[in-house]
Amino acid sequence: MDRFTMEKVRKTFTNGETKEDILKGINLSLMEGEVTALVGASGSGKSTLLTIAAGLQSATEGTIQFDGQNIATMKSDQIRKIRASKFGFVFQFAHLVPFLTVKEQLLLMLDIADSKQKKVDKKKEVDRILKLVGMEHRKDSYPTSLSGGEKQRVAIARAIIHKPKVLFADEPTASLDSKRSREVMALLRDITKTYHIATLLVTHDEEMLIFTDRVIKMLDGKILAESN
């Protein structure tokens, strides 16, 4: 099912007198339960597209349809609420809070998402998600004692603990070796299927494409081709 649709999205950056068109009319749909990969050369606009889709920066033109609403015309407060409760994020580095344990990072996320669950249920949910990503045994650990792959597993747990509808992942395996990359990608794919999430994945690593359902190729601010 069509979960998220961008239509005729353009982004222009103005630097003094010069205007640069970075996204030149993007049409893109993300489907429930599918990982959509976004590939293309450095500077082609992948991260710009992802951050605009997630409402982290505004589009110059176009519509971004999610849950029957157009994110592109929403006030920042409204977008913030959607982002915290309906979207999840994974980036190249885990960006865990150094002075919180694994468990505390996830509980904090539930608070940010404004979860109405009781404290005891939140703790149960944290245990369940940590089990899912294979990090249950490290729930009382601080990030400094975790490996890169383990940190990224916690980052994935944090990205899905509030049951997002859309997951945005910008090069989530770029800091990992190939074995850990495959593990993290298998996890992202499985979670996408199990929880019926629409996942947008930016990657430079062709090896990771076997874990995705669709590949969209960008060139110079445009979508060049789409393949299954």
Ligand SMILES: Nc1ncnc2c1ncn2[C@@H]1O[C@H](COP(=O)(O)OP(=O)(O)OP(=O)(O)O)[C@@H](O)[C@H]1O
């Ligand atoms: N805030 C900004 N102001 C001006 N130009 C920007 C801004 N953000 C991005 N750009 C430019 O937009 C282009 C696309 O950048 P973007 O980060 O989206 O590329 P990318 O495809 O993600 O590249 P990479 O694979 O290296 O991460 C680049 O030329 C970049 O310099």
Ligand SMILES: [Mg+2]
């Ligand atoms: Mg990028």
